[in-house]
Amino acid sequence: MKIIALLVSVALGVILLVATNDLPEWGDPQSPASTHLSRYYIENSMEQTSVPNFVTAVLADYRGYDTMFETAVIFCAGITVLTILRRSHRRKKKDVQPRPCREGQDIILKSAARLIAPMMQLFALYVLAHGHHSPGGGFQGGVISGASFILLSIAYDLEMLLSRLKERTIMFFSGLGVLIYAGIGAICLLLGGNFLNYSSWSKILQVSEVEARSHGMLGIEIGVFITVTFIMISLYADLASGGEMDEGL
Amino acid sequence: MIQSQLPILIIAIPLLMALAISLFGRKSDILCFYLLVLGMAATFAAALGTLSQVLSTGESIHYYLGGWSAPHGIELVIDHLSSMVLCMISGVALLVGVYSKRTVPAEVPFRTEHEKIPQRVPNYYTLYSLLIAGLLAITATGDAFNLYVSLEIAALASYGLLALGQGRAYFATFKYLIMGTIGASFYLLGVGYLYIKTGSLNMGDLQGILAQAAMQHSTSITIAFAMIMVGIWVKMAFFPLHGWLPNAYTLAPNTSSCLIAPLMTKVSVYMMIRLMFSVFSANYVFVTLGWQNLVVPMAAVAIIFGSISALGQKNLKRMLTYIIIAEVGYMVGGAWLGNANGYIGAVYHILADGMMTLCVFMALGAIIYKTGDSSLESMRGIFRKMPITAAIFVLGGFAMIGIPPTCGFFSKWYLVTGAYEAGQWFFLGALLFSSLINAIIFFRIIETGFFPDFNREKESGHHEGKVAMAEAPLSMLLPMVITALSLLLIGLYSKDIINGLIRPSIPPGLL
C-alpha cells in the first residue's frame, strides 16, 4: 500500500509540475483568470448590487445558487452526522466515568467563558451585518457564533448547553436557515423574477432594484448565519460526546 | 409563467421538500413518507414538463439564476440529453420512494444493538430528498464549479444513506468517503486548471474558449482534462478505481442500495459525457488527444473483470454490484468509441441500465424483505413463494443479458455496432463475453428459483402444493411492476427514444 501511495503521489507531483510550465505568470494582472469574468465583477458589481465587497457580491448574488447549495451541504452534513452517531439513550449517570479534567470545577475558566461568549456573539452579529463592506458575512459570523456556544459547553459541559438549547430546537433552526435562503429565492419566483433574482423584491421593499439586491443578500446571509451556527453546535455536540449528548469534551 | 420556471422547480422542489421533512416530519414517520412521495411526484412532473418543452421546441432551455446572463451568473442548461436523465432520476426517486414505505421502517430505525434511535426515519428521508436534489442539480447545471458543489451534496447524502447498513457498512463507507473526496478534489483541481487558462467557469463559454488553437495544444489543458476524467472515474467506480463500490453497496440498507445503485454511477457517466462533449469537444477528445485506444480497452477489461467477479459471488447483492462495475465499463467504452453508434449506445444504456438495475435491486430487496437472506440459496422455490417478484427479477435479468424485447438488447446492439465501426475488437469481444456470463448467472438463479428445496422437503415431509404464497406487500409490488413494464416499454419504443431524444443530442464531430 505504501508503494502504491508513493507512486501515486509522485506521479501526481510530476504531472502537476509539467502543467506548471504552461501556466500564465504568477500574479500577472493580464492573465485570463484575472481578465475574463473577474474584470466584469470588479467593474460592475458596485453599480449592479451596491455592495463594495466584491467577494460578498459574487458569493451571494452572481453565484448565489452555489451558496444555496453550500448551505444545504452544511445542513446535510449535520443531518448525516446526527443520523450516524446519535445513540438512543443516555447512559446512566453512575456508568459514566468522570474524566480527570472534569473533576475540578474551574471557576476561572467558567468566568472567562461567561465573559467572552457574549462578546463573541456580538462580534458574530457585527461580522454578519457588516459583510457587505468588510471581510465576513453569514458563514464567518455563523461559525463565530457557533464557536461561542461551543466555548460555553467546553467551559461548563455539554449537558448545560443542551438543557438550555434542546436538540430539537437545534435541528429546527438549522433547517430554518436553509429554508430562509431557499424561501427568499422562491419568493422571487412568485414576484415574477428568476430564482434568487433579488431585484424582484423591489416591489415589496419599495426600493430600487439595486438596493433590493443588497437587501436580498443580507437576507440570505442571515439564513446562512442561522444554519451554520446551529449546525456547528450540532456537529460539536455529536462528535465531542460520541453521539451520547452527555458531557462533551 | 410556470412553464418558464420549470427548470429550477426540478431542483428546488426536492430541496424544499427535504427541509419540510426535517422541519415538520419529526412528529410522525408516515408523514415523512407522504411528503417525500409528494415531492418526488411533483419533481417527476416538472421533469416531464421540461422534457415535453424540449421536445416541442427542439432547442435547449437556458435558465439564468438570479437573472444574470450566462458567463457571469450560473445557468441551468436543459437539452435533450439532460432532460432524459432528469426524467430518469426523478422517476427512479419516485418509484423507490413508494417502495420505501415498508422497507425504511423495517431496516432504518433499528441497529444491531437493537436500540431504537430517535428521529432516524425523518433524517433518512431528508437525506434521501437532498441526494435527489444534488443529483438533479448535477444533471441540470451548466456551470463547472456548480457541478462540484452539487456533486458534494449528493456524495454527503449518499454517505449518510449507505452508512446505515449493518455494522461493517461503516468501514466500507469510510473507504467510499475517502475515494469520493479524492475524486471530487481531482475534479476541482481540473476545473482550477481550466479556470487559470481560460478565466471562465460556464460550460458553454469554456467550450468556446477551448476551441481556440492555442488551447488545443496546451499541456495544462490536457492535464486538466485528465484530472477531470480521473476524478469522475473514481466517482463512477471505473475499473482500476472500483475498489470501494462492492462493499459499500452490498452492506447498505436495501432501500439505499435500490436508490443509489441505479443513480450514482449513471449520473457520473452522464457527467463524463457532458464534460467530454459540452466542455471539451469530440474533436479535442478523439482527434487532438486520441486516448480512445487506451480507454476503450480499459473499459473492456472492466467489463470482463466485473463479469468474472460477479460469477464467483455467492451473495446475490454483491453479485449485482459487480455487474454494475461491468455496466460502467459498457457506458465508458461506448462514450469513448468516438462514433455516433457508440454514443447512442452509451446514452441509451444510461436510461436502460438505470431502470434494469433498479428492477433487479428492488426485486432482490423484496426477496430479502421476505426471506431475510440474500444468498443464492434463498432463491430456492422462489417462483412458488413470490411468483410476481420472481418474474420481475427474471425480466430484469433478461434485460441485463440483452434478450430482444427488453431494453438491454438495444443498447448492446448499438454498442456492438459502434465497436465494430471503430474497429475495437477487444471491446466487442468483451461485450459478447459479458452477455454470455450474465446469461449463465441469471439462468443459474432461475434454475435455483424454479426448483424447490428437495432436501428440506424430504426432511419436513412437505408436499409441493403446500408451499405458502408470501408475496411482497403492494407498496413494494407496484413500483416493481411499473419498473418491469418500463423495461419493456423502453425496449419497444427504443426507436422513438433514440430518434427523438438521443440523436438530436449527438455532439458535432461524431460520425
Add this chain to the structure above:
Amino acid sequence: MANFLEAVLGQYNNWAFIILLMIGIYAMIAKNNLLKKVIGMAIFQSAIILFYVSVSLKKGATIPIIAHGHGHDHGAVAHAIDAASYANPLPHVLMLTAIVVGVATLGVALAIVQKVNRVYGTIEEDEILEKIKE
C-alpha cells in the same frame, strides 16, 4: 543561474501546493490510522484551496473591497474602478464554498471514524481488516 533561481523561486507557490497535494494523497492512501487519513484529506483539500487563492493574486493589487464604498453614489464610484488594482474575487468565492464543503466532509468523516471505533474498538486499518476476516 539567476534565471534558474527566478524560475524556481518565482514559482514557490506552485511548489508548496504540489508538495502539500503529494503529502495529502500519500497520507490518504498509505496511513494506517483512519484519523490520519482524515487529516491527509483535510491537507489535500487545503492544498487545492492554496492553488486557487494563488491564482487570484495580481501584482500591485489590493484586497477585493472598495474602500469607503458607502453611500448611494455608486454611479460615480463605478467609473473610478480599475480592475487591475483589486485581487481577483472569483477564486475567493469558489474557495469559500470549497472550505465549507471541506468542513462538512470532515464532520461526516469524523463521525464515521467514531462509529468505526465503536463497532471494532480500533481505528487502525490493519486491525479492522483482521477483525472483518474473523
Add this chain to the structure above:
Amino acid sequence: MEVNSWVLWQFDVLILLMVVVCAVVALQLKDLVSSAITFGAYSFFMCILWTEMLAVDVAFTEAAVGAGVSTILFLGTALHVKRRAKD
C-alpha cells in the same frame, strides 16, 4: 529578487515552509491529540498565508473554521478513540 518585490517573498516562503512542516508533523506524530493541535497550527499558518495573498474573506473563514471548529472536532474524535496511533 525583482520578480517577487510585489509580495514579501521572504515572509511568504517562511510561512509556506511552516505550513509544510506542520503538515508533515501532524501526520507523523503518534499521539492523536498532539496531531489534532498541530493540524490547528497548520490551518492557522494557512490563514496567515491567505491574508497575505489578499484573500481576506478566505482567511477569515479559514481562521474560524480551520483553526477553530475543525480543530475542536478533531480533538473530540481523538479523545473518543485510542489516543496512540501506530503510524
